[in-house]
Amino acid sequence: MSDADPDADHGPTNDGQRFDRLPETPADREVAGRASREEVLDWWETRFGIGREVLGGYSFWEKGAGKVWVFNGEAADPSRVETIGMTFLRTRQEHWKPTTRAVQRFGEDATRNVVELGPERASRFVAGEDQDLPEWDGDWGYLIVSHRIAGTSAPIGVGLYLHGELRSVVPKGSRADLPVVER
């Protein structure tokens, strides 16, 4: 690369257009700022209690700045495909953020930082509404938001809890006006 490349002296950089497999551990890291597989697995365990027995069989890939994808198939040459697996986690920021779909897919195994909403609050949440939630006495930050449906608790998506307020970070395209279903 030319001399103008500011990272030329600091090893490979993240190519936002391409999938690259996460390094196994921080010691294996070649691309600055890239999360390692161990850190990703540790984060889900620490934050939500979702352990390696759930996620250990998957591979993790970065494409775009900090966007981590989860994949369960046989690895491809990532430079020549559109996507592998599904979006999973946003890294390269102070507080990592799981995706709505990752939380729906794996969040039923969570044992902590899960807030279960009642029927009326669940409908407001999935519509994208922020709401006061002073009774929450757990961690601040990104939480798994769930509700009771068909006899069990099921994750709806991701909420951001700050200063007594639960913000809905359900993406616009996934929000819906759904009925309040009393159980």
Added chain:
Amino acid sequence: MNPLDRYESLVDDVDAFRAACDRPLPSVVRTNRIKASPARVREAFEAEGVAHDPVGWHDGIFRLPDGNPGGNWPHAHGWTHGQEEVSALPALALDPQPGDRVWDACAAPGSKTTQTADLMDDEGTVVANDNDLGRLSALRHNAERLGVTNAIVTNQDARNFSLKPLAFDAFDRALVDAPCSCEGTCRKNPDVLAEWTLDHVHGVAGIQKGILTRAIQATRPGGTVVYSTCTFAPEENEAVLDHALASEDCEVVPFDLPLETAPGVTEWDGETYDDSVTRAHRVYPHHNDTGGFFCAKLRVGGAEEGAGGSDAATADRDAAGVAR
């Protein structure tokens, strides 16, 4: 001209055929077992007051008489996917197993890709290809919503698809749900009848032959290729199979579908086709009150190799997903 006229000689009951084609189709959803069981979906529908009827031939597929398949909690959770009944047939015929390497050659918008991933328990690799980049975004959206983690999405012309980006050099199974004239979807979209032309039939048949040929070449000896369309045109169905039989090492094999169907035809418009195309299934709208469809299953020739997937469970597999 209404293209349905030309198929009257193929059907057993012309009046019933035409009457069915004039009726709109109900909304139908398929349970996504990656995230939920049919029983859980049913329970959630009942609690929410969403009217739903089982289709009778599959325990995970429901008709929603009030429509609006996207306006309920099971959809928000990714437990269901709006998909017409006949559209669920090719993946059942393909019968993919966990661990298989599967190619969905014309995958967008992803109904069959996601059903295939579901049948594989989201284990193995399904390569979802489409040449239309715009339609791939719909596929990606659906795969994410349904929680599919074993899909690779590619954007190639299926007729000369390259496996170089992949970790293997042959598929265990391939699905060619080909672009077609789509008269079978007239109950959803009557415009397909007004837009129909014989020139398009002949043009798209060439594309179909190219894609099916590539799918057979890209599948290991002993592997399975399923060819399906939503057209009644023999030029796009049996003639495409006949071409593949003549040019590639493969055979059309018998298989069961859990609906009433008619066999493939061996004569049309002065042409004759290989007798084995009668093993393909034609689904007419009046037989099961569905859309129209065509589905064939091929075995790729040559000796079996020990490849990634398992064929062992093929025979008893459909009992798992299909209630007769």
